[in-house]
Amino acid sequence: MKTKKNLYIYSMELDDAKQKFIQAWGTLGSNWGINRTMAQVHALLLISSDPLCADDIMEMLKISRGNANMNIRALIDWGLVFKELKAGERREYFVGEKDxxxxxxxxxxxxxxxxxxxxxxxxxxxxxxxxxxxxxxxxxxxxxxxxxxxxxxxxxxxxxxxxxxxxxxxxxxxxx
Amino acid sequence: MKTKKNLYIYSMELDDAKQKFIQAWGTLGSNWGINRTMAQVHALLLISSDPLCADDIMEMLKISRGNANMNIRALIDWGLVFKELKAGERREYFVGEKDxxxxxxxxxxxxxxxxxxxxxxxxxxxxxxxxxxxxxxxxxxxxxxxxxxxxxxxxxxxxxxxxxxxxxxxxxxxxx
DNA sequence: TTATACTTTCAAAAGTTTTTGAAAACTAAA
DNA sequence: TTTAGTTTTCAAAAACTTTTGAAAGTATAA
CATH class of the missing domain: 1.10.287 (Helix Hairpins)
Structure with a gap:
């Protein structure tokens, strides 16, 4: 947690904006026959500058491991997300197609x-x-x-x- | 029921083609976030040269009265189906937008x-x-x-x- | 007015999709 | 090997959507 007051306030607001964006993307997706969670994972990766691992995604979206895994898999299938391996790290990281x-x-x-x-x-x-x-x-x-x-x-x-x-x-x- | 053999056979085949069309339209609809039955009612009206009433639709699609009514209503809302009243008839008939x-x-x-x-x-x-x-x-x-x-x-x-x-x-x- | 012919509503049931989480499978290092 | 970190699977549970059908509502005609 940030301790300086102004940083704290700023941080809340950016996080709120990100949350709102993720939710909106999920709604749009589910209107278009794309699983809501799949769209949310996609949104999260779109706005993450750094690659995220499954646990990051689970924690940020508050979803189970199985759900995260299935939807990451589907996004890779669709060519909207890519695996990224970090040297000396065992776990898989993921990045979203940004274009x-x-x-x-x-x-x-x-x-x-x-x-x-x-x-x-x-x-x-x-x-x-x-x-x-x-x-x-x-x-x-x-x-x-x-x-x-x-x-x-x-x-x-x-x-x-x-x-x-x-x-x-x-x-x-x-x-x- | 038609009695001449050739008419009977022809009739079966046209009906099969219509059934297949209705089913395909239903599947397409449900892939696009449109209720399957709504799409089927639409398909049925598209390929019916004459206006149909609620009972016709219920019978042809084998659906309940409530279901038929709700989906006809939704189609009217969307501007894809129109009411048509017949002189001296109490019940409502419906036609599909053909263009x-x-x-x-x-x-x-x-x-x-x-x-x-x-x-x-x-x-x-x-x-x-x-x-x-x-x-x-x-x-x-x-x-x-x-x-x-x-x-x-x-x-x-x-x-x-x-x-x-x-x-x-x-x-x-x-x-x- | 009452009966009749219809349409609309809506709560419960059925059907479908999504999510969970624990167990199995995999993989890399010790 | 064995262990530990990680991903994958999948059956059951939860959530959500659709359908049913009986009851209520509405309009016309007798």
Whole structure:
């Protein structure tokens, strides 16, 4: 604990801001189908200049060892967190991907594979339906409109994933 | 039940395709934080040329009255489903928004308000933190990078919401 | 007014996801 | 080897979300 009064006050406020940020990131994550704790671990590592070990994360977020381990593992899987070994230290340390553009890119990549691609597959399967009633034509029209939309999104996301930050910014500019 | 064999077979296949579509839409929805049943009701109405009443929906999706009612209500809230009254009929019928572009627009509008805007608010609150340590500067750098990203996304989504389908298509074209 | 046809509500039940923590597995050094 | 520090696993518990269905509410018509 800091002892000088002004340092103490400052420290509380920065910690409060960090806490608030971590909580907000957790809420955002869970709205987007990402486990709340996973998002919080990510937030904590984003704003930590130094690598943290599992015990640091457990203590700072007040979560169990199993929970910490599972979510760190998932973040490494998603390419949002990296292991960092310290010379002469046995325990593993972790750092977060700090470049927001890479963060967004990894998330898009993951969710596209998990969600958009299966939908495209189902759409093309159901387009294969037999018969020739009006009812079938109506159904196919709906499916085809969604297909047009979804393929466009799919191609656009591929471009995004394979592009760099400057490309994104210049595209944003063009859009406005 | 249809009695001619070919009609019967055709009917089964179209129904299978519709079922598959409804299930896929439900899965997509639940991956995106939208209740599975809500997405299924939406899918059912999307591919129904005629308006359906609560009992039709209950029967077709095999769900309870309460569940049907709640999810129809939520879809109306989101602007994805509309009430339609039939002359001389007491019960309410429902139709789905068929224009995919409007569907996507409504969803973006809803989620932007619910998710992006609160995050922007928190980001600007935490930027206000006191003190002047290196630690604070590092924290502010991360927050500010996210803010730049998030505001850009916010403005782009506003443009999207207020634009028409042709604008979207021409933007997609420019992007590629 | 009363009956009827419907819609809405909500508490309890069912289902799903997340978290815990203790035990097992691993790994490096003694 | 054996020990000690560490990570991983996983079954059970807790937390959270969704669904049910019966009861209450509402509106129309007889």
């Amino acid at each position: 927001m553009w890479n963060v967004v890119r990894q998330i898009i990549k993951h969710r596209k594979k998990k969600e958009l691609e299966p939908v495209l597959k189902v759409l093309s399967e159901v387009s294969d339906v037999d018969g020739n009633s009006q009812d079938k034509e109506d159904f196919l029209n709906v499916v085809e409109e969604i297909q047009r939309f979804a393929s466009k999104a799919d191609r656009t996301l591929d471009k995004l994933i394979n592009s760099d930050a400057n490309w994104l910014v210049s595209t944003f500019m063009k859009m406005m | 995919m572009w409007n569907v996507v627009r409504q969803i973006i509008k809803h989620r932007k308000k619910k998710e992006l805007e609160p995050v922007l608010k928190v980001l600007s609150e935490v930027s206000d933190v006191d003190g002047n340590s290196q630690d604070k500067e590092d924290f502010l750098n991360v927050v500010e990078e996210i803010q730049r990203f998030a505001s850009k996304a916010d403005r782009t989504l506003d443009k999207l919401i207020n634009s028409d389908a042709n604008w979207l298509v021409s933007t997609f074209m420019k992007m590629m």
